[in-house]
Amino acid sequence: MADRSLVQIAFYAALVAVLGLVPAIYLPWTGPVPITAQTLGIMLAGIMLGPVRGALAVLLFLFVVALGAPFLSGGRGGFAWFYSTSGGFLIGFPFGAFAAGLVMRATRELSVLVSAAMAAAIGGILVIYAFGVPGMAFWGNMSLAKAATIAGGFIPGDVIKVCLAALIAQTIARGLPSALVSRN
Amino acid sequence: MISVYLQGDSWAHQVPAGLKLLAVALASLALFQVTSLWVYLICLCVVLLCYASLGRAGLAQLKLLRALSFFLVLLALMHWYSDTLHDGALAIVRLLTMVLAANFVSVTTRMDDMMAAVQPLFRPLALVGLSPRKAALGVTLVLRFAPHMLVVYGMLREAWRARTGSRNSWRLLAPFAIQSLRMSDNVAEALKARGGADGLSA
Amino acid sequence: MALWPQKKNRNRPRVCDPDARPYAVFDGAGLTIGGKQILQGLTLTLQEDRIGVIGLNGSGKSSFVRLLNGLRSPSDGTLALFGAPSAQAEPELPRHVGFVFQNPDHQAIFPTVEEEIAFGLTQLGAGKDESRRGARTFLAQHGCEQLADRPISELSEGQKQLICILAVLVMEPSLLVLDEPMTSLDALASRRIRDKLLSLPQKIVMVSHDLDHFDGFDRLLWLEEGRLRMDGDPDTVREAYRRDVALRLGSEQEPAAL
Numbered sequence: 001m002a003d004r005s006l007v008q009i010a011f012y013a014a015l016v017a018v019l020g021l022v023p024a025i026y027l028p029w030t031g032p033v034p035i036t037a038q039t040l041g042i043m044l045a046g047i048m049l050g051p052v053r054g055a056l057a058v059l060l061f062l063f064v065v066a067l068g069a070p071f072l073s074g075g076r077g078g079f080a081w082f083y084s085t086s087g088g089f090l091i092g093f094p095f096g097a098f099a100a101g102l103v104m105r106a107t108r109e110l111s112v113l114v115s116a117a118m119a120a121a122i123g124g125i126l127v128i129y130a131f132g133v134p135g136m137a138f139w140g141n142m143s144l145a146k147a148a149t150i151a152g153g154f155i156p157g158d159v160i161k162v163c164l165a166a167l168i169a170q171t172i173a174r175g176l177p178s179a180l181v182s183r184n
Numbered sequence: 185m186i187s188v189y190l191q192g193d194s195w196a197h198q199v200p201a202g203l204k205l206l207a208v209a210l211a212s213l214a215l216f217q218v219t220s221l222w223v224y225l226i227c228l229c230v231v232l233l234c235y236a237s238l239g240r241a242g243l244a245q246l247k248l249l250r251a252l253s254f255f256l257v258l259l260a261l262m263h264w265y266s267d268t269l270h271d272g273a274l275a276i277v278r279l280l281t282m283v284l285a286a287n288f289v290s291v292t293t294r295m296d297d298m299m300a301a302v303q304p305l306f307r308p309l310a311l312v313g314l315s316p317r318k319a320a321l322g323v324t325l326v327l328r329f330a331p332h333m334l335v336v337y338g339m340l341r342e343a344w345r346a347r348t349g350s351r352n353s354w355r356l357l358a359p360f361a362i363q364s365l366r367m368s369d370n371v372a373e374a375l376k377a378r379g380g381a382d383g384l385s386a
Numbered sequence: 387m388a389l390w391p392q393k394k395n396r397n398r399p400r401v402c403d404p405d406a407r408p409y410a411v412f413d414g415a416g417l418t419i420g421g422k423q424i425l426q427g428l429t430l431t432l433q434e435d436r437i438g439v440i441g442l443n444g445s446g447k448s449s450f451v452r453l454l455n456g457l458r459s460p461s462d463g464t465l466a467l468f469g470a471p472s473a474q475a476e477p478e479l480p481r482h483v484g485f486v487f488q489n490p491d492h493q494a495i496f497p498t499v500e501e502e503i504a505f506g507l508t509q510l511g512a513g514k515d516e517s518r519r520g521a522r523t524f525l526a527q528h529g530c531e532q533l534a535d536r537p538i539s540e541l542s543e544g545q546k547q548l549i550c551i552l553a554v555l556v557m558e559p560s561l562l563v564l565d566e567p568m569t570s571l572d573a574l575a576s577r578r579i580r581d582k583l584l585s586l587p588q589k590i591v592m593v594s595h596d597l598d599h600f601d602g603f604d605r606l607l608w609l610e611e612g613r614l615r616m617d618g619d620p621d622t623v624r625e626a627y628r629r630d631v632a633l634r635l636g637s638e639q640e641p642a643a644l
Binding site: 002003004006007008009010011013014015017018021034044060061063064067068069070071074075076077078079080081082083084085086139140141142146149150164167168171172175176179 | 187188189212248251252254255258259262263266268271272274275278279282283284285286287289290291293295298299302318319321322323325326327328329330333334337354357358359361362364365366368369371372375376380381382
Binding site: 324328331370374379380383384 | 455457480481483484485487489491492493495496497505506508509510511539553554557
């Protein structure tokens, strides 16, 4: 089923791209930090496709961005953004999807909702920040602790995305079970 | 095609994509060996001159700085607070230089040419069965799916609005995913009917 | 988990004869998907140039035509395509059987018309420039050279479907299978597409809900609940089908019958 794999990978890469086009929202209790939907796509890619295909989907997304497509949140495109303070996060994306896929697979016996929430939290927050914060410290010429303080402002928004990812995964698992490739 | 590419015929458009990419890669390595703010500022000026050489449309590309501004302000505040302003200035100028330089390549290189320039990098992947052809097809499919998904979302939103009166809801996300997944199944079938990602060549 | 199955052996001898008549022989063929019986007990021989397929929604028409190009494989009985058992013929089928889908948006992959047509040629092994040139020549042969550089998304529905048909024809299949190709087209566009189809040298198997589309066809198959209900010349089958629909309208008023 190589064709289907390729199409699935491309599909989730496009999903990450489209979610990047969703305008950032600002919530009163998260302060001035913009919340974008892009990492929601990263979480979903790992949750739905499993580790390998999920990571490949995100790599394909990053590749298309690097080629110049304006698919990063806020309509940014080109490989220039790998050089910015968010560069570490971008590099963390495929690892995050991979981790989310692994968690999904390891918690097979749990309900999709619980398992997807764990996958999204570990892959979509923990792993991505593990790359993003050092990247930010490096490009921003500051200590890890300071970078972590800045990045910490994004966590509330990410928690919302974890909930959304879990709800969406559960709904898809009910409406189109075959799409939950990670568990097939 | 959807891209940050700027249609044009300038000197920068005519430099081969591979050369431009190599220049940026070397520049990023070199810039990290330097710690003098003055050198950075000169580099930044050179990059800005590159944009200026493209004319008004080129300078308009500097609008991407707006997307960076949030972080740059945060960065500056952080360094001001901890009294490391020199480090902060260094970081900000270096960041601006690299982002603008890399973006200059994207702005002056067609996506096709960029793809062709990086194609050789995919050769090792053939060992795991991932042919460059598949990577290219993957890119095409992403560019094909993304606008289509926006159309699907628009239609769902219309139907939702007709029935509830409200404009948007996160509840649309799951049906959106399901509908676009069905679409991707159809595309997979159509691709298979035409011989699949590997082609039919004997 | 094998992510990308390694390429199949390409040096296998060819088993299909694209000019074979009959080109498809069903013997008790059936299809079960996920425990659901989609098709059953099909025994028929296809050799005519123009064959139509009709039936209500869910009667198995789409699955039936998908058997012809290997998108589905029979789960019981046997099926021979182009003189070879379907399992052996399968890898060669995309070359001999062009498949046109109901919705052109699902079939067209590439941004421009030229690239869409050229894809068929690269599938057959042509290089990038060669296939682009070939695509232009082919479009000119079919009077569509002015469309070459147009983005597919900006074409009219009729033009889109025409391009999808050409994208398949460029691979020079011997059989063209169409699954409700005219559903999204207006009366004028669907008439034009039908005339185009009838002018082609290819053998054609076409599914449609519009019975008028089968004027000039040699044979019409009527599927019902996965079985062959009737098989014969278009006029006879169409007449019987119309009577049956009228009869059902009279007897069934329940939404469950929709």
